Amino acid sequence: AQSVAQPEDQVNVAEGNPLTVKCTYSVSGNPYLFWYVQYPNRGLQFLLKYITGDNLVKGSYGFEAEFNKSQTSFHLKKPSALVSDSALYFCAVRAPSGNTPLVFGKGTRLSVIA
């Protein structure tokens, strides 16, 4: 069965500094990996995905993530954080076969301080 670990409940970063939100996964076969963001009282918004191809994927709002197969990681990064990036971030994985559902991590709350 697939699983996702987000080891940090909370990440604090100063505005303008780079940010990293960590994610590791476990899945049989090649993973489909996703990052979603949730703002207060809102649904989940898709940020980016890795299906195949380049290990570095770029997504919405200047975010990017790097797929590292040997470390089974898919960390979310942004070179320069904005206060408006403050939100709850979820990493998710899906197995490549069949209509398997997304399995989410527990989420990491990002707080960007001005």
Added chain:
Amino acid sequence: EPEVTQTPSHQVTQMGQEVILRCVPISNHLYFYWYRQILGQKVEFLVSFYNNEISEKSEIFDDQFSVERPDGSNFTLKIRSTKLEDSAMYFCASTKIKDTEAFFGQGTRLTVV
């Protein structure tokens, strides 16, 4: 931009009552899902639906839950006899094909009192 819509945004119900949560997935999507998020906890998969039948369900999705696609546009989640622990945010999602990202609705906050 097309989006998944859910109604109502907030539902309060008494324990033991039946509730129906409604979703309109994106029109050309083929796969439909329900997830829930208990306050402060992770997002949990409930059920997936394809070709007018359940394709996968979690252990949470027991006999009190059912899903239906009664017409070409709506996708509903019914909880037959609600319990206090059913209080959560319920999200509907859809995907065009299985390899693409899921699009989520804004959620229905269900409060069972």
